[in-house]
Amino acid sequence: MKRILAVSLTGVLIFILLLGVMELPRFGLPDNPANNEVMRYYIEKATEDTGALNIVTGIILDYRAFDTFVEASVLFTAAAAVIMILEQNGRNKVDAGLLGESLILKEISRVIIPFIHIFGLYIIFFGHLSPGGGFAGGTIIGASFILYYTVNGSDRSREKFSYNRLMGIMSTAIVVYGVLKGYSFITGGSHLESVQLPLGVPGNILSGGLLLPLNIIVGIVVAITMYIFYVLFEKGEI
Amino acid sequence: MNMQTFSIIMLLFLIGASISVSMIKNLLGAVIVFAVYSLIMAILWQQLNVPDLAITEAAVGAGITTLLFVLTLKRIRGVKK
Amino acid sequence: MDVLMENYYEAGAVILFGIGFTILLLNSNLIKKIIGLNIMDTSIFLFFIAKGYITGKEAPIITGSFKGVESYINPVPSALMLTGIVVAVSTTAFALTLAIKVHEKYGTVELDEIAKMRGD
Numbered sequence: 001m002k003r004i005l006a007v008s009l010t011g012v013l014i015f016i017l018l019l020g021v022m023e024l025p026r027f028g029l030p031d032n033p034a035n036n037e038v039m040r041y042y043i044e045k046a047t048e049d050t051g052a053l054n055i056v057t058g059i060i061l062d063y064r065a066f067d068t069f070v071e072a073s074v075l076f077t078a079a080a081a082v083i084m085i086l087e088q089n090g091r092n093k094v095d096a097g098l099l100g101e102s103l104i105l106k107e108i109s110r111v112i113i114p115f116i117h118i119f120g121l122y123i124i125f126f127g128h129l130s131p132g133g134g135f136a137g138g139t140i141i142g143a144s145f146i147l148y149y150t151v152n153g154s155d156r157s158r159e160k161f162s163y164n165r166l167m168g169i170m171s172t173a174i175v176v177y178g179v180l181k182g183y184s185f186i187t188g189g190s191h192l193e194s195v196q197l198p199l200g201v202p203g204n205i206l207s208g209g210l211l212l213p214l215n216i217i218v219g220i221v222v223a224i225t226m227y228i229f230y231v232l233f234e235k236g237e238i
Numbered sequence: 239m240n241m242q243t244f245s246i247i248m249l250l251f252l253i254g255a256s257i258s259v260s261m262i263k264n265l266l267g268a269v270i271v272f273a274v275y276s277l278i279m280a281i282l283w284q285q286l287n288v289p290d291l292a293i294t295e296a297a298v299g300a301g302i303t304t305l306l307f308v309l310t311l312k313r314i315r316g317v318k319k
Numbered sequence: 320m321d322v323l324m325e326n327y328y329e330a331g332a333v334i335l336f337g338i339g340f341t342i343l344l345l346n347s348n349l350i351k352k353i354i355g356l357n358i359m360d361t362s363i364f365l366f367f368i369a370k371g372y373i374t375g376k377e378a379p380i381i382t383g384s385f386k387g388v389e390s391y392i393n394p395v396p397s398a399l400m401l402t403g404i405v406v407a408v409s410t411t412a413f414a415l416t417l418a419i420k421v422h423e424k425y426g427t428v429e430l431d432e433i434a435k436m437r438g439d
Contacts, residue, residue, distance in 0.1 A: 054290070056288075056290050057290075123293070131289035131290050131292075131293055132290065132293055133290060133294075135294050135297075135298070136290075136293040136294045136297045136298075139294075139297040139298055139301065139302060140297060142302075143297075143301065146305075226302055229302070229306060230305065230306075230309070233306060233309040233310065233313070234309055
């Protein structure tokens, strides 16, 4: 009975929404109302204003940098909430991971983890020249941290990734982002400028002003958050 | 086959996968079908010419979300009453 | 009817939204409700990105020389939805944390049995 009711309710909902879809403009025409002069301004002036060749990165880290700051703080809030809810100190026994059991995994992971780091750093550093950016690269580096934890156990990982060090790095990164891009709330009326790195030649890595440091900061926050999620779901303490 | 037929087939596959998530009783099977759903969505992002979102969805959706679901299943079923 | 066949991305996104909503309503298992929530999230991203596509134009990355304004797709919706994907994974992780805590207290994850245990 509940099943029939729920399915018919869904049918009514989908029918009403499809009636709305019939009123939409056609898919993919160049003179849709969504493609107005805002799009033309962004495409024309993105390289001059920001120095980025990837227009999407130029939008999210220069024109709308404050949105990305709030999103990085959403990630930080989720990690803090998960730590608060799931932390159980001292109730789990310490495990040595796969240390005594598998020599193959330890040796292979010691060779593979540097390559994963190089790939993740490549995606972060070339975020303003090719597809990628801070989020995808940060997830890949976080995955390499998870691999290290899985192979080596929790007491060896606690030396390298201790709670104080991870929290210190993540908090410093978010505060630096906020200071670099939120200064105009206080100094906007007095025309005081903050740190302005030179724009450089589009096409080099060291170009685009503050795009490269901000990409690195976002990558650090994402990597540490993914590692914290895994460790707390698996074990209960860092 | 041109790209429009390919996109329509991928969309039908997505709809089929999300219907079968509701009907599979085994929780581990439902999570694996959800990982496939995330990967097909990453292919659709490439068909719409947004490579940034494709890389991010492939790394985050099919990597981190599936991993968290499997870890939750381990903690839920492993503790006997 | 042929409007639906031409706007197939938007129609597919709306159908996926409805199916995700049904999964959220119909199952009493908490894990399946969280899967349904995630399906609803990604269907909305598909709807938004399909509004920014222009046929025949290429991705908004300048390789080589700048080809003029009229040969790239609309970059604004994809820049907005990049934030959304990250917020969706944060929400899913937090919801799974709460599911683990519910299991610790009640011993089960089915909402029918929890309602019986509490005596409602």
